Amino acid sequence: MSRKFDVIVIGAGPAGYVAAIRATQHGLETACIDSWKNLDGSTAFGGTCLNAGCIPSKALLESSELYHRAAIEFSNHGIGVGELSLDLHQMQLRKAKIVGQLSSGIEALFQANKVTGLFGRGRLLPDNKVEYTPHEGEPELMEAGHVILATGSVPVELSAAPFDGEHIVDSWGALEFDAVPKRLGVIGGGVIGLELGSVWRRLGAEVTILEAMDRFLSVADAQIAKEAQRQFKKQGLDIRLGAMVREAEYSDAGVILKYDDEQGGHEVTVDRVVVAVGRRPQTDNCMDPLAGVDIDERGFIRVDDECRTTASNVWAVGDVVRGPMLAHKGSEEGLMVADLIAGEVAEVNYPVIPCVIYTAPEIAWVGRNEEELKAAGVNYKVGTFNFAASGRAKAMDQDAGMVKFLADKDTDRILGVHIVGPLAGELIGEAVLAMEFQASTEDFQRTIHGHPTLTEAVHEAALSVDRRAIHAINR
Ligand code: NAD
Numbered sequence: 001m002s003r004k005f006d007v008i009v010i011g012a013g014p015a016g017y018v019a020a021i022r023a024t025q026h027g028l029e030t031a032c033i034d035s036w037k038n039l040d041g042s043t044a045f046g047g048t049c050l051n052a053g054c055i056p057s058k059a060l061l062e063s064s065e066l067y068h069r070a071a072i073e074f075s076n077h078g079i080g081v082g083e084l085s086l087d088l089h090q091m092q093l094r095k096a097k098i099v100g101q102l103s104s105g106i107e108a109l110f111q112a113n114k115v116t117g118l119f120g121r122g123r124l125l126p127d128n129k130v131e132y133t134p135h136e137g138e139p140e141l142m143e144a145g146h147v148i149l150a151t152g153s154v155p156v157e158l159s160a161a162p163f164d165g166e167h168i169v170d171s172w173g174a175l176e177f178d179a180v181p182k183r184l185g186v187i188g189g190g191v192i193g194l195e196l197g198s199v200w201r202r203l204g205a206e207v208t209i210l211e212a213m214d215r216f217l218s219v220a221d222a223q224i225a226k227e228a229q230r231q232f233k234k235q236g237l238d239i240r241l242g243a244m245v246r247e248a249e250y251s252d253a254g255v256i257l258k259y260d261d262e263q264g265g266h267e268v269t270v271d272r273v274v275v276a277v278g279r280r281p282q283t284d285n286c287m288d289p290l291a292g293v294d295i296d297e298r299g300f301i302r303v304d305d306e307c308r309t310t311a312s313n314v315w316a317v318g319d320v321v322r323g324p325m326l327a328h329k330g331s332e333e334g335l336m337v338a339d340l341i342a343g344e345v346a347e348v349n350y351p352v353i354p355c356v357i358y359t360a361p362e363i364a365w366v367g368r369n370e371e372e373l374k375a376a377g378v379n380y381k382v383g384t385f386n387f388a389a390s391g392r393a394k395a396m397d398q399d400a401g402m403v404k405f406l407a408d409k410d411t412d413r414i415l416g417v418h419i420v421g422p423l424a425g426e427l428i429g430e431a432v433l434a435m436e437f438q439a440s441t442e443d444f445q446r447t448i449h450g451h452p453t454l455t456e457a458v459h460e461a462a463l464s465v466d467r468r469a470i471h472a473i474n475r
Contacts, residue, residue, distance in 0.1 A: 013047020015318025015330030016150030
């Protein structure tokens with residue numbers, strides 16, 4: 001007899017494991033299957049985000065930031081540390097410990113919530129059946145009332161510079177270096193390229209980022225992107241725009257990256273290369289073609305606004321479906337789907353998803369940027385505030401950057417908030433909440449912000465929308 005569940009989730013990343021836990025909170029009998037294997041062959045829940053993405057990269061970002069500050073900024077505070085040294089092995093051990101703690105935390109949550117967590121491959125078959133193949137053992141047929149596909153995404157490989165696992169690596173490989181490369185090449189100046197480029201630059205590598213687009217960080221508000229680019233340049237990141245990589249050639253001197261830009265052909269020789277040119281949805285081998293789940297022209301599982309696929313009672317959430325590839329977007333979709341399966345009303349507010357880039361300074365935004373508002377013909381007003389005028393930012397020695405507030409000129413509703421500066425990823429939270437509650441700029445202006453905090457900079461940017469900032473000259 002095959003095992004029967006109310007819900008089977010395939011994939012235990014932030015979209016899948018969250019869906020599974022919420023489903024059991026509704027009293028639904030739920031299994032969650034995950035095929036993840038670490039580099040040492042061990043199994044783990046948490047997917048790319050926890051095991052090879054967000055969490056380990058943030059651990060290294062924090063360590064590299066501390067190292068950089070100790071080297072560059074401590075003396076300004078009157079702190080001497082003698083001769084500074086770097087123990088990368090210890091840094092990597094600390095990172096691995098954090099990842100291990102959080103991954104076993106998911107196992108504990110599964111146990112506490114009575115989710116049946118299973119390591120191995122899950123494959124959707126027709127009629128809501130799932131074939132579960134443990135890493136070691138025979139395939140087992142299971143049945144489910146509902147199946148949630150949450151199989152995530154994988155790095156895009158570049159034919160001009162294929163991964164070799166040693167000299168040319170993906171984002172996971174770049175988190176596992178056992179020595180700081182002297183010269184690091186990064187192909188792709190997007191989110192991953194900038195975050196990883198920052199880590200290794202701060203630990204001493206000469207970092208060259210080759211980005212195909214002419215505009216730096218084109219997903220961000222142009223003014224914010226320009227300020228961020230200025231900061232990164234000051235930190236010594238060599239960002240080359242309009243650079244299309246043509247070939248990677250191995251030589252005794254290192255890997256020669258050959259690229260073209262408007263001026264013609266160029267090359268740069270590096271010791272290691274990180275390819276970060278995007279990720280693609282992972283749908284290989286996770287469903288039978290007869291299961292009835294449509295894939296769109298870009299390889300994403302086709303879903304409606306509520307994450308229903310084209311197969312009855314089969315849902316898909318996270319990176320494997322349209323929308324930004326962000327862990328928190330996937331988690332919200334997981335919660336929504338579990339709630340819908342349980343018969344509740346639920347939705348994801350897609351226009352109000354925050355984006356955060358964990359460089360130093362951080363970049364974060366929510367809502368629409370100025371270019372999008374212009375293109376849509378919206379009558380908008382703008383307020384800005386520089387962290388240079390924030391007492392707290394100055395005390396922290398992190399006063400680079402700014403906050404930009406965009407609001408509807410006619411209704412005063414907040415349309416977007418964009419930040420480059422210290423803890424931007426934390427600061428954006430109050431803007432997300434304000435937008436979720438459909439606040440006006442005046443609501444925000446009349447909200448009391450603690451002094452001295454970085455949140456005052458967001459408050460001042462809101463005041464500046466109506467030329468009422470106190471600690472800046474209103475123009
Ligand atoms: P991305 O889409 O953010 O950036 C890829 C960049 O590579 C683009 O700017 C593109 O123009 C460039 N590119 C493409 N082909 C190129 C070529 N041949 N030569 C030079 N440049 C080239 O992708 P990513 O940085 O790989 O990240 C993948 C996904 O993961 C994204 O959706 C991202 O949002 C998500 N992610 C998010 C976070 C976060 O929220 N902090 C962190 C990591 C990843």
